[in-house]
Amino acid sequence: MKLRFSENSKVFTIHTDGIPYLSFDMLDELGVPNLYSTRYISWDAENGNGITGLRTAIMKTEDPAEAAPVCRANRDALARQLGSSLAMEISTDQKHTNYVHVASGEDLGVPPVGSVLHRQFVDGVVTDIPDALLTAFGGDCPPVYIVDPVKKTAGLVHAGWKGTLGKIPQVAVAQMVVKFGCDPSDMYAAIGPGVCKDCYEMGDEVYDAFAAQWSREDADRILSRYPAKDGDGREIPGGKYHLDLREANRLTLLRAGIPEDHIAVSNVCTMCNVDKFYSYRGRRLENEQAAMLVNHWER
Numbered sequence: 001m002k003l004r005f006s007e008n009s010k011v012f013t014i015h016t017d018g019i020p021y022l023s024f025d026m027l028d029e030l031g032v033p034n035l036y037s038t039r040y041i042s043w044d045a046e047n048g049n050g051i052t053g054l055r056t057a058i059m060k061t062e063d064p065a066e067a068a069p070v071c072r073a074n075r076d077a078l079a080r081q082l083g084s085s086l087a088m089e090i091s092t093d094q095k096h097t098n099y100v101h102v103a104s105g106e107d108l109g110v111p112p113v114g115s116v117l118h119r120q121f122v123d124g125v126v127t128d129i130p131d132a133l134l135t136a137f138g139g140d141c142p143p144v145y146i147v148d149p150v151k152k153t154a155g156l157v158h159a160g161w162k163g164t165l166g167k168i169p170q171v172a173v174a175q176m177v178v179k180f181g182c183d184p185s186d187m188y189a190a191i192g193p194g195v196c197k198d199c200y201e202m203g204d205e206v207y208d209a210f211a212a213q214w215s216r217e218d219a220d221r222i223l224s225r226y227p228a229k230d231g232d233g234r235e236i237p238g239g240k241y242h243l244d245l246r247e248a249n250r251l252t253l254l255r256a257g258i259p260e261d262h263i264a265v266s267n268v269c270t271m272c273n274v275d276k277f278y279s280y281r282g283r284r285l286e287n288e289q290a291a292m293l294v295n296h297w298e299r
């Protein structure tokens, strides 16, 4: 039996040989290796079940000395499924910023790029280094994969609500334009699995922040107030805003100049699928998914 999610997604393929993962069809067609992992360590297609508990990220509650070897071994196994390895990995410390680092050779295969090295928190990386492996982590916050097949460059960002507010995908595109001479009209982007709008309840201050930093029109496009209901299901005054992270990041990529038909959006929600994904909001906090993108071009 196949591995399935609660939504039918037409934008990626599910791979279950080895450690299971999803890959974006659009990026596969461009020949650039990419993945988004799940909770599964393995999947038994014959019996339609799998072993969960895949650890790729060192969690705050864990002893790094104990967790690191396990997480590194699993990430190396995932990387090898893409024809890469951890020796080529660049990851970031992910502090919900909109800072994007331009990778250098010194970043390859070392601990996350971030405050120690650069005195700056980092949530995204862009690179022109051939075969560099970019890794991000998410347990509701979608990763955004960005590639340019003309300049053979790649970027990967972690886009939670704060990074999304700070337009981190646009920052990555701008870095690729400035540092690598990319033209946004040549670029492609994929927005990975993350929490869906129905699952993503936000406080009024989040609406106010978007209305101030974006525009009220755009805030109204990506945030809607869902009505409160009484015990009998009748609508009553109150309610909460819900944020559409996918649409917000898609808008940002469009405004950055990436053509609409060069953007793939996953409709799979980490919280609606807590049996298959780690999810902060879904209280599956044991670990996070790894997103990987290799700056390797097969054509």
Ligand SMILES: [Zn+2]
Pocket: 195, 196, 197, 198, 199, 269, 270, 271, 272
């Ligand atoms: Zn959901």
